[in-house]
Amino acid sequence: MKRIAVLTSGGDAPGMNAAVRAVTKVALSKGMEVFGIKRGYMGMVHDEIFQMDGSHVSGIIDRGGTVLLTARCSEFKDPKFRAIAAENLKKRGIEGIVVIGGDGSYRGADLLAKEHGFKVVGLPGTIDNDIIGTDYTIGFDTCLNTILDAMSKLRDTATSHERTILIEVMGRHAGDLALHASLAGGGDGLVIPEVKEPIEMLAYQIKERRRQGKLHDIILIAEGAGSVFDFEKQLKEKITTDVRSIVLGHIQRGGIPSGFDRVLATRMGAKAVELLENGEGGVMVGIESNALVTHPISFAWEGTRKYDIKKDFELAMKLSK
Secondary structure, three states, X not given: OOEEEEEEOOOOOOOXXXXXXXXXXXXXXXXXXXXXXXXXXXXXXXXXXXXXXXXXXXXXXXXXXXXXXXXXXXXXXXXXXXXXXXXXXXXXXXXXXXXXXXXXXXXXXXXXXXXXXXXXEEEEEOOOOOOOOOOOOEOHHHHHHHHHHHHHHHHHHHHHHOEEEEEEEOOOOOOHHHHHHHHHHXXXXXXXXXXOOOHHHHHHHHHHHHHXXXXXXXXXXXXXXXXXXXXXXXXXXXXXXXXXXXXXXXXXXXXXXXXXXXXXXXXHHXXXXXXXXXXOXXXXXXXXXXXXXXXXXXXXXXXXXXXXXHHHHHHHHHHOO
């Protein structure tokens, strides 16, 4: 394979730049030509494709976001626009594509492979950690540490004013960020979409802690479970404690990527080039038990997740008492 392209798609995630860097530098070392695609599939459709060399990825490994920019592209759901994108790639002789993104990005990659014959490799770039086929996604660790930092700061105020503070964190339909933040940050309560606990249970836990002499709470709410302000309203009807809510929002996406995310992204980027060099495509790269693995790209939505989130939820509940 002589020419490959790399793009970032969907929500940005810390570590994406490290993956772009690894793909570019490893491919160049093998004598391949590398093309960057700006703004994900939108750039593919609108022909924002340019040739890259080492200077394009110099000094980016410690930068958050993505130097290739990213966007969501509803047009790509239409076969007509996928055909335009494919033509833009083919006129440059591009044979392989590395797609760094989440579930929606993988679906676009799968269609390109099946409809137009490109060798496509997906890398899991999303803070949500919601891709089946990998223990961790690029960006998850950095985002988790951002949440932990916020928890530490909010705990100071919660303690000083004897408050219950509800923190809504990202995750769409996945509770991984909220769960891991509760475990690592000493959370006092947890609401995630995978486990349905009645609001009465949360209220009971808060009352019990007050009875035992604890005067503050830090409770994690996964956005996929519902609005933090709705939970606040319901709680205020059941407890007398002062309750405040905060939505961390997009501050979770940014920041300097952690060492874990940089190494993970670098290893995955190098693996993607290795696969393309061997003529493999239609696959995603994951990490399981600290070893890089591959699955058909459709495994991301057709497979079964190995991680049992309910066991860690039960542990978080024991620790929050």
